[in-house]
Amino acid sequence: MAKNHEIKVVQRELQGKGASRRLRGAGQIPAIIYGGDVEPSVIQLNHNEIWLAQQNEWFYSSILDLNLDGKVTKVLLRDMQRHPFKQLILHLDFLRVNENEALTANVPLHFINEDTSPAGKAADVVVTHELKEVSITCLPKDLPESIDVDLADLKAGDVIYLSDIKLPKGVEIPALAQGKDHDDAIVTAKLGKEEAADEAPAAE
16 A cells, blocks of 8 residues: 655745745745646745655656645656756646546656566576556555565566566556557566577677
């Protein structure tokens, strides 16, 4: 079950490039909340708190509770602008979440039991994670922070596809509704010599 992640925010009084620069100089991040049936809301957040939070997977894939003077708005992070070389977040975009409407989100895949699988224990097998995350649809209450992919039975020559994932209740992968061509491989287990043979044409 997903945890609650509450972040305190403050209403932003001034807008524009100059105001945003002053906010950043004061250790704040300018941001906007949009979506739903209400007007966009401009806010600011503490940079140090967000810098620590954004180092966790949940910041990108979980519903966040933005607390403005005791009023909580449920949102998903939709965009983060970073400085090209400084450890600095420049701007954040959040999308309001309606608890009664299905949403689309990218969630990370966690590969478990790989080391103890037949493929993982074989010295001549190369296990490749083709995808690190997957796009899902579900109601906000069903949104998982991540999805586990159990590799306990993975053997040399195996390929695990999107359709092989055991999804939590209420969660769907919309790509699978588009046909077999969209059932992408997420894990492959190849013998080392096969891996080398696959790469040889590219090298030439």
